[in-house]
Amino acid sequence: MSVAAAVNIEDLRQMAMRRLPRMVFDYIDGGAEREWTLRENCRAFEDVLFRPRSAVATRGCDISATVLGTTIDLPIILAPVGSSRMFYPRGEERAAAAAGKAGTIYTLSTLSGCRMEDVKAATPGTAWYQLYLVGGRDVAMGTISRARAAGYKALVVTIDTPVAGMRERDARNGVKQLLARNLSTVPHLGQMLTRPSWLYNFFGDGGLMNFPNIVLAEGPMGYADVGAALESSATSWEDFKWIRDAWGGPIVAKGVHTADDARRAVDEGAAAIVVSNHGARQLDGVAPTIRVLPEVVQAVKGRTEILLDGGIRRGSDVVKALCMGARAVLIGRAYAYGLGAGGQTGVTRAIDILRTDVIRTMKLLGCSAIKDLDGSYVDVPSGWTARLPR
Numbered sequence: 001m002s003v004a005a006a007v008n009i010e011d012l013r014q015m016a017m018r019r020l021p022r023m024v025f026d027y028i029d030g031g032a033e034r035e036w037t038l039r040e041n042c043r044a045f046e047d048v049l050f051r052p053r054s055a056v057a058t059r060g061c062d063i064s065a066t067v068l069g070t071t072i073d074l075p076i077i078l079a080p081v082g083s084s085r086m087f088y089p090r091g092e093e094r095a096a097a098a099a100g101k102a103g104t105i106y107t108l109s110t111l112s113g114c115r116m117e118d119v120k121a122a123t124p125g126t127a128w129y130q131l132y133l134v135g136g137r138d139v140a141m142g143t144i145s146r147a148r149a150a151g152y153k154a155l156v157v158t159i160d161t162p163v164a165g166m167r168e169r170d171a172r173n174g175v176k177q178l179l180a181r182n183l184s185t186v187p188h189l190g191q192m193l194t195r196p197s198w199l200y201n202f203f204g205d206g207g208l209m210n211f212p213n214i215v216l217a218e219g220p221m222g223y224a225d226v227g228a229a230l231e232s233s234a235t236s237w238e239d240f241k242w243i244r245d246a247w248g249g250p251i252v253a254k255g256v257h258t259a260d261d262a263r264r265a266v267d268e269g270a271a272a273i274v275v276s277n278h279g280a281r282q283l284d285g286v287a288p289t290i291r292v293l294p295e296v297v298q299a300v301k302g303r304t305e306i307l308l309d310g311g312i313r314r315g316s317d318v319v320k321a322l323c324m325g326a327r328a329v330l331i332g333r334a335y336a337y338g339l340g341a342g343g344q345t346g347v348t349r350a351i352d353i354l355r356t357d358v359i360r361t362m363k364l365l366g367c368s369a370i371k372d373l374d375g376s377y378v379d380v381p382s383g384w385t386a387r388l389p390r
């Protein structure tokens with residue numbers, strides 16, 4: 001079945017499941033621990049109800065948005081997704097190309113398999129670079145100047161990864177053993193043989209490689225070292241000053257869950273924040289992002305741009321987030337499924353599905369421009385804004 005036949009993101013998810021080995025599919029699809037937050041990120045959108053205005057003619061529909069001064073053709077940005085090259089040959093380049101052609105921004109993860117210069121060259125659009133401090137400050141300084149020279153427009157600093165989350169599916173599938181190239185101890189290895197087209201593509205693309213954008217003294221960092229490297233290089237607010245000075249451009253703080261952290265990000269000079277729980281891959285039991293958006297909007301009072309990610313699978317989810325105060329959203333799995341299902345064509349299909357959904361939803365709401373969306377188009381559970389005093 002071709003990706004063109006996918007009607008919604010779930011269809012692309014099913015196609016990805018059929019093309020990818022279980023270990024790779026679970027790496028994309030899974031979340032931390034009992035995966036409560038993973039389920040809630042999607043489900044919580046159902047608690048927000050629309051209040052449409054009927055009998056309003058909306059022939060045209062302007063869904064463009066402006067983020068950090070860049071106008072994008074749709075309010076959907078591609079989030080950093082590590083190891084995308086495992087899903088499809090030159091995965092990060094393919095996803096960046098699809099984003100640029102669709103008129104939006106691609107965010108490249110530090111933990112990517114393609115060189116940042118090649119990824120930037122692959123997109124006709126704007127690209128952002130997501131920074132982990134793996135390898136320490138000196139390594140990050142080198143990365144930052146490379147990203148600036150390559151033409152990345154914003155630095156996305158992820159702040160919710162002091163250790164890697166416990167993703168039980170990865171533990172069961174033996175991802176650690178695979179990355180350490182300890183093949184004899186990897187369970188379900190034979191299952192890869194049932195995915196010959198993936199296997200053929202994967203080895204044709206060079207197989208398991210290093211991270212070319214994390215250059216340590218001894219060369220690019222290997223896959224096996226990720227967990228330990230993240231733990232020994234957690235980002236703290238104190239790092240923001242030197243990162244800001246070294247970068248000299250807009251910084252986006254990704255991983256804000258609370259009003260307090262939102263205010264702190266503003267104080268540290270973040271030009272934008274992403275309300276994000278890392279796609280429920282870090283702390284299980286943290287609230288779904290759409291639920292904490294009102295508290296963050298209240299705290300920030302317009303002093304920084306607010307983006308949101310987590311659980312976006314439909315255009316109606318995007319519109320709900322915009323009504324509640326987000327300027328745009330980021331998508332992770334929605335496009336990663338597309339990439340796993342069919343490379344660049346699959347990412348393009350994922351974006352097309354969401355774009356068409358957004359336009360239809362806007363017309364059904366009786367609203368002809370994103371700039372006119374506001375809280376009057378939704379009913380939000382009253383408890384979502386109530387915070388206990390501290």
Ligand SMILES: Cc1cc2nc3c(=O)[nH]c(=O)nc-3n(C[C@H](O)[C@H](O)[C@H](O)COP(=O)(O)O)c2cc1C
Nearest residue numbers: 028079080081082109158278279309310311332333
């Ligand atoms: C497979 C996968 C890898 C990810 N890798 C990174 C990463 O390297 N850096 C980062 O900041 N976020 C990473 N994320 C989190 C995403 O940027 C984003 O916050 C999340 O996917 C949003 O939730 P959604 O998948 O429900 O859209 C990753 C997410 C997935 C699914």
